[in-house]
Amino acid sequence: MVKRVAIDPATAAGAAPAANAVAGAASGEGISDAPADVPADVTAEAPGYVPRDPRLTTILLVARMSTRGWDDLCCVRNISAGGMRIDTLVPLVVGQDIDIEFKNGIIVQTQVAWVGRGEAGLRCYTPITIERVLAQPTLGPVTALRAPRAPRLSTLCPVALRCNGHLLRGNLENISQGGAQVRLSAPTPVDGAIVLIAPGLGSIHATMRWQTRDVVGMAFLDTLGFADLSRWLASSQRFSADGTGDPSPQCQSS
Incomplete structure (x- = not known):
């Protein structure tokens, strides 16, 4: 004898998204690179919504940022093919062009997308390959004699x-x-x-x-x-x- 069990449609509809959310959190997908104070009700249907690149890598890497005659340190918190989130004490301005130089010598040209308290979001002008940006420097006849140094x-x-x-x-x-x-x-x-x-x-x-x-x-x-x-x-x-x-x-x- 088969016992029939009534299933609440609302419960069934919510089960799959919940499972997907857990899987997404485990893989690092869907992590927003916007400040924590971005309204939670911003969805794909909201005016001006721009979907974010889900291929986001969480890191903690010191880099050099520079533009028009000045330079400073920043700490890259996470990075995707289209942008990155940095910690910085410099008062950046939305729309400002910033070059980010990593320890391996790779320079990424970006533009400030948003600013927060001690942090900022940068948008890459050209999509980047994360593996290349984070790769160790290629050692040649000269560089093999010294370790890559931190940004000066x-x-x-x-x-x-x-x-x-x-x-x-x-x-x-x-x-x-x-x-x-x-x-x-x-x-x-x-x-x-x-x-x-x-x-x-x-x-x-x-x-x-x-x-x-x-x-x-x-x-x-x-x-x-x-x-x-x-x-x-x-x-x-x-x-x-x-x-x-x-x-x-x-x-x-x-």
């Missing part, structure tokens, strides 16, 4: 170097989470362990990597934190040697 940001800040008991003066010309370049006030031989003393960053222990007359390249013994370096780059210390101390990109974004 331009600066002009008075600093001091402590080396072999001497205190040398100069200007910090660029910096990354892993190293820096300093131009000394006078050509002086530098070797071995050194300490970089920078306003706002304190004393950073490093080792000399190369030197050409008055310019010294160094690698930090401990990696600088993304948040600490980002705050410093956004401060007046970054360009304090040029008399302006203004790192804001807004004056150059128009």
